[in-house]
Amino acid sequence: MSEPEVSGIPEALVAAARAVDVPHDLRTLFERLAVPLALEVEAPAEGAPTLALQLLRLASHGSSLRLTGARTGAASPKVRLVHGSKDLVLGTAELAEGIPALARRIAQTLLDIGEVAGAIERFARESPRQDALRQLTRAMLETGSIDRLRTILLFGLTSGLALGFSRAALFVYDEDGRALVGESAIGPADVGEAARAEGLAALGLEQRMAAVAAFEPRFENFVRTIAVDVTTDPRDEIGEALGASGPLLFSRDRPVNPALAALEPPREFLVAAIRLRDKPIGIVVADDPYGPAPIDPDCREFVGFLLDTAALASENLRLVESVETLARHDALTGLFNRREFESRMADEQSRAQRLGSQCALLLFDVDRLRQVNESRGHKAGDELLQSVGVLLRSTLRSHDIVARLAGDAFAVLVTDTNHEQVLAIVRRVGALALGMGVSLSAGGSLWPRDNHEQSVLFSEAEAALIEAKRGGRGRAVIDGADEPMVFAAPGDDDSPA
Structure with missing residues (x-):
């Protein structure tokens, strides 16, 4: 038997790891564990178990996994996970059991009671969000209407998933691309409406949209009167959001931006730019003036993914609209054909x-x-x-x-x-x-x-x-x-x- 390689990652394992996809469930597992684990992989140059290669690739792309060793030359594969003084060794049989079994073994062998409780709490909070995200993503990509797409986006932000938002407002650039103007909004206009809306949180997306549609759109009508200008103040929330790579959470007694101040948000609020090919096409503002719960900082990932999906769906709709327009109109005059x-x-x-x-x-x-x-x-x-x-x-x-x-x-x-x-x-x-x-x-x-x-x-x-x-x-x-x-x-x- 040849001696295993110990310096760096063997090229054979690097190539094999690049050829596998890391499942969303495996990636989510280590993101939500939020516990640093060291990873050692020993596997044959060819025919390494898929899970071993997926863990190797996941560790190389930044997560709670940290690769400390990778070797080839072993007759049978072995993966070792280390947390503090505890370790978990997975052989051929254990690696074949799949991701749910891996999560159970990590919880039983490597984590203490507090870490297990924290992981369960994060999974309990994130699981409904992931389910809702799949539902919202499917609804946005399947809709044939820009107006409905915007409605789905705003409902996603106020969907009762413990994000901390009861109101969401969308501002988009006008035809000249110079000014952000209020386009649509969802949320209560006063405490009474907030109490009525609170009882709808358990409903599904379609049922909740239908129920809220019966409300008087006072908040939306107010948002549509607002035009947003970016001030020269470096603390201007809109300016910061337009320059940021993702959603921003603010905690201020009063917003610097006058348009945001007109919304009278509570101390905590979120501002995020919607981007298409790195170009901002709008701004979303979300808050909860009527609830005591703080905004969950982890919501930024959810909001960011939701906004990226909305931008993609918006581009798809505009492409479809463009094709349909060409099919129905005379190219020279722009009249119907x-x-x-x-x-x-x-x-x-x-x-x-x-x-x-x-x-x-x-x-x-x-x-x-x-x-x-x-x-x-x-x-x-x-x-x-x-x-x-x-x-x-x-x-x-x-x-x-x-x-x-x-x-x-x-x-x-x-x-x-x-x-x-x-x-x-x-x-x-x-x-x-x-x-x-x-x-x-x-x-x-x-x-x-x-x-x-x-x-x-x-x-x-x-x-x-x-x-x-x-x-x-x-x-x-x-x-x-x-x-x-x-x-x-x-x-x-x-x-x-």
């Missing part, structure tokens, strides 16, 4: 039929776009199409539906309308376009009228558009009108409708 327009038109026709109202489909073509492309280039043609898109969107009402169908063709669905209103809209669009130097042809039809088939609306509007273009362009033909409408620029005499 044909597929989205037809879907919304079908919904609006069903609504009009149900409510007994009318809608109108208007089709617009840009006259002589080809000549613009040939004489001034396609960039000029694209800019022309974009200007028509802006004209349509700014002229129509916010609930009317505007789309670019293809090429030089645009469509508008005017909702809750009548024949006179449609004629006025078409005349205004045609006149404003001429004022920009753009000639349009238009065709339109209202629904329901004499026909009751939804599919007829598009064919009638197309037929009217063709008639307008054949009549000389720069005009509109609307089903039901006595004669074509010839567009006139603003200030000119209107042609008869």
